Amino acid sequence: MQKKYILALDSGTVKNRAVIFDKNGELVSYAEKKISVDVPCEDWIEQDADEIWSTQLWTAREALRLADIGHQEIAGVAVTNQRETSLVWNRHTGRPVYPAISWQSRQTEGICEKLKKMGLQEEIRQKTSLVVNPYFSGTKLIWILDNVAGARDMAKQGDLIFGTVDTWLMWKLSGGEIFATDYSNASRSMLFHLKNLEWDAELLEQLDIPACMMPAVYPSSYIYGMTEPSTLGSAIPIAACIGNQQADLFGQACFDKGEAKNSYGEGSFFLMNAGHEFSHSRNGLITTVAWGIGDEVTYALEGSIFMSGATLKWLKNGLGILKSMPDSEWVSKQVPDTDGVYFVPSFRGLSAPYWDTQTTGMIIGLKESTQRAHIIRAALAALAYQVRDVYEAICSDIDVPIYDLRVDGGASANNLLLQFQADILNIPIIRPYITETTALGAAYLAGLATGVWKDVDELRRIHRSGIVFKPQMSEERRTALYDGWQDAVSKVIGWPN
DSSP: OOOOEEEEEEEOSSEEEEEEEOTTSOEEEEEEEEOOOBOSSTTOOEEOHHHHHHHHHHHHHHHHHHHTOOGGGEEEEEEEEOSSOEEEEETTTOOBSSOEEOTTOOTTHHHHHHHHHTTOHHHHHHHHOOOSOTTSHHHHHHHHHHHSTTHHHHHHTTOEEEEEHHHHHHHHHTTSOOOEEEHHHHTTSSOEETTTTEEOHHHHHHTTOOGGGSOEEEOSEEEEEEOOHHHHSSOOEEEEEEEHHHHHHHHTTOOSTTOEEEEESSSEEEEEEEESSOOOOSSSOEEEEEEEETTEEEEEEEEEESOSHHHHHHIIIIIOOOSOTTHHHHHHTTSSSOTTOEEEOOBTBBOTTTOBTTOOOEEEOOOTTOOHHHHHHHHHHHHHHHHHHHHHHHHHHOSSOOOOEEEESGGGGOHHHHHHHHHHHTSOEEEOSSSOHHHHHHHHHHHHHHTSSOOHHHHHHHOOOOEEEOOOSOHHHHHHHHHHHHHHHHHHTTOOO
16 A cells, blocks of 8 residues: 555644645645643643643544545654643653643743853853743753752653653654654754754753753654554654744745745744754844754754734733734724834743843833724734844844745734735745645655655645735835834833833
């Protein structure tokens, strides 16, 4: 029987998905299930590791059922994941010692301050290209070792192991046989040497993290092992592992240096293919591993924006002025512009390129004539302005132009947002034909590892573009609006928290 399908497992922040693609890169079936989020304290965000696994397994089995194909026809399984969400579990029992700490959680602020006082900030930046920030997974590992009774001693004895969601899912899929991650996920830890492509022994020692806790690290397109037969019906190669934003970059066919994408999810993530040579950003961005295929590694420049779709969610659940997130488009169209209102949604601090964790959010420019439509439209504009901030930083870092921006994520369904994004960047914005680009990128990598596709050139030939939004705004208007945004941001920075 010809194995011509790839099953991609996409573990996100609020839901897990499973998508089956065929040899033509077409979506065959799709299943999803929500994951609960726990907020035990202010700014702490945690999730149940067992629920992450059980919902992901359910979606995989449901996608197979909906596709009406046999598990024997699956050439490989791909895993992509919310990158910095972190777990520690017992290697003997498979039981987590603490809930998964979400990438969004701020509970490691104190650890970050300690690392800065130890003078490690520059060493970490030089080796890992990351800033010391609660966002990254290494501080979450330290927090668990510091706060779970007996954890550090058990770790030193070799009983506890660490991983992000990809490592956890591959461990569970294989019945505990695979303990691994890929370059892209490892590069989000503050513990991984980006040029040497290995866990940094000096950092592990300085941070008192036992090296035996760390998973093996391999290329993103790679046969990691086999699924345990009872999981999906037979032993199937797990043939790709990659962080979700890097998978999205690959799924958007950004195979060449200078090609870029932005995802509008809970947060917003702008990644540009930076080629095969490692270099540091000079403008507040992160260099990260995009993917590894064989012996070749591709790097990316990334700007992470903490509040994107979460901004619209706050308008709905916090202020109560939005009934649903899709309503943001038609409500915003009730007014021609924001009437001078700017909304800086720095509820979790300002991320790239500012990296100011002490700021709070601000709405400025309110008048008696201000309506809810102006505030909602200003929130949409904020999503686009934050992308412009990252775009400007990237353009200052690289020697190749960005000719267009490929976009996806929930808010990318909003035509008003994408037109404004094209206008404020002055480049075309492309919304893909297949919206599940994260799963597609992971599937492409698994297909390369299993021979479903021969090479990247074949992927270029089958990849289909979507709708293009072209700039329509005058340069004078564009400059005035963006200057207003930068002025608003300058007022937020340093505001008492």
